Amino acid sequence: MSNKRPxxxxxxxxxxIVDAHTHLDACGATDAASTAVIVDRAASVGVGQVVTVADDLAAAQWAVQAAHWDPRVYAAVALHPTRANALDEPAKAELERLAADPRVVAIGETGLDYYWPGKLDGCADIETQIEGFxxxxxxxxxxxxxxxxxxxxADHDLLTVLLDEGAPNTVIFxxxxxxxTMALACVAEGYVLSFSGTVSFKNAHELREAAKVVPDELILVETDAPYLTPHPFRGAPNEPYCLPYTVRALAEVREQDPAELAKITTANARRVYGI
Structure with a gap:
């Protein structure tokens, strides 16, 4: 992300609309007041609920706090796969405590990241990631x-681990x-696919084709803010209020009415997260 662009x-x-995955802390929220500012801005354009997601232990603790500060905010907690080497017994105990909170609606984000090992200092190796997953x-x-x-x-290995372990009732990519090909494999298992601003990128041909094959009942929308700002604002800071841009881009790809897609994804988010 670059802040050079306004x-x-x-x-x-x-x-x-529900923002199915965002990072309010990385968007600049630090306390109840600054969280409310970001969520108010989102609500002003129809984004009425958000799920703020952790990638390390401190972020998990913060996300649960934020979900108690504002009724429009829900939390997801986990250690990001690149941080799986920090998943020691005290971290597990704390994550279990946090995850049991009623404001926590998902365990995430977890999974596998085969891009960063060898490129990022301190990144968990693949074996450690699989164990953490x-x-x-x-x-x-x-x-x-x-x-x-x-x-x-990590498409193949992710599906393999899920099959081997037995997936939970609800899985959100x-x-x-x-x-x-991957989209159809996920759909066949009943997994939910969440699309971000990348679906608006004109050069994301394979992704845009994949978005067409996902049935209505298995689709969500998200910002992943402050990252992945939708076209034509790529490179600018992202926030939950930007989600309508992504919904309209996704609706165009899927040849759906944006308002109808907003209703569909909102109903899905409320069902999937129980909110």
């Missing part, structure tokens, strides 16, 4: 909460970024 203009409202799958099943997956260049 923040996008407020889009035309599109309501109701298995633990998060078990946690989601024990708590009967959805599993929110981060997948980067956050920021789906794979091709039609």
């Amino acid at each position: 923040a996008p203009d407020l889009p035309e409202p599109l309501a109701p 298995r633990w998060h799958i078990d946690l989601a099943k024990r708590l009967r909460k959805p599993l929110m997956i981060h997948n980067r260049e 956050h920021c789906f970024s794979s091709d039609t």
Whole structure:
């Protein structure tokens, strides 16, 4: 993300919409007041509820706090796969405590990331990531909460681990970024696919084709803010209020009415997260 570009203009409202995956802390929220400012801005264009997602232990603790500060905010907690090497016994105990909170609606983001090992100092190796992923799958099943997956260049192994462990009742592939073959494999298992601003990128041909094959009942929308700002604002800071841009881009790809797609994805988010 670069802050060289100004923040996008407020889009035309599109309501109701749920941001199925965002990072309010990374958007600049620090306390109840600053969280409310971001969520108010989102609500002004129809984004009435958001799920703020953790990628490390401190972020998990913060996300649960934020979900108690504002009734429009829900939390997901986990250690990001690149941080799976921090999943020691104290971290597991704390994640279990946090995940049991009623404001936590998913275990995530967890999964596999095959891009960063060898490139990022301190990144968990693949074996450690798989071990951490298995633990998060078990946690989601024990708590009967959805599993929110981060997948980067690991399609085959992700599906293999889910099959081997036995997937929870609900699996969400956050920021789906794979091709039609992977989309169809996920759909066949009943997994939910969440699309971010990347679906608006004109060069994302395989992703845009994949978005066409997802049935209405298995689709969500998200910002992953402050990252992945939708076209034509790529490179500018993202926030939950930008979600209508993504919904309209996704609706264009799927040849659907944007207002109808907003209703569909909102109903799905409320069902999947139990909100």
